[in-house]
Amino acid sequence: EPEVTQTPSHQVTQMGQEVILRCVPISNHLYFYWYRQILGQKVEFLVSFYNNEISEKSEIFDDQFSVERPDGSNFTLKIRSTKLEDSAMYFCASRRGLAGDNEQYFGPGTRLTVT
Amino acid sequence: AQSVTQPDIHITVSEGASLELRCNYSYGATPYLFWYVQSPGQGLQLLLKYFSGDTLVQGIKGFEAEFKRSQSSFNLRKPSVHWSDAAEYFCAVGPAGGSQGNLIFGKGTKLSVKP
Secondary structure, eight states, X not given: OOOOEEEOSEEEEOTTOOEEXXXXXXXXXXXXXXXXXXXXXXXXXXXXXXXXXXXXXXXXXXXXXXXXXXXXXXEEEEESSOOXXXXXXXXXXXXXXXXXXXXXXXXXXXXXXXX | OOEEEOOOXXXXXETTSOEEEOOEEEOSSXXXXXXXXXXXXXXXXXXXXXXXXXXXXXXXXXXXXXXXXXXXXXXXXXXXXXXXXXXXXXEEEEESSOSSOOOEEOOOEEEEEEO
């Protein structure tokens, strides 16, 4: 069964450094998402992406964040200058986009630790 | 405001006992409703979803949930809990037919299972 994959599974970085989290969505899906989950807290929406542009973003997704689909298969989340509070599990998700189907398929997550 | 409330932070049940996890939502339109399960250090696995039709939906691992529009609830149930069900459970709501489809999650209920 097709699945969403994410790399790396764990990323440790120093405060102020740039990180890129990578995701490979399911191949025939059209909508892509990033969510994050700070340890012990709920999963929060960051950004959605469709037709090669951001379709919606939350207040969390400020100028330090950016997303890209560079080659038609990967979907990346870049944090330009990481802060301690960016430490979290980051989940990528994708959705087919057919009418009446809102199921999102989640990847296993990347645990980001900022020191 | 759109929100999902899971009033129970932590529930402990004995193996073989029945389980009900509560979920209430506040949503301005017809919602799509989901239950996800997260084992420690793992990603989010979809247990079941409700889009329309029969308000009692069956999911994987013997779980079911009932949508009650009048109570804005979507409670998850299982008649007999297994030790392997110990995990965190998240209820989520998303827009019906919306183009973005980003999900709003509850804070989760952690389930512990006593032998």
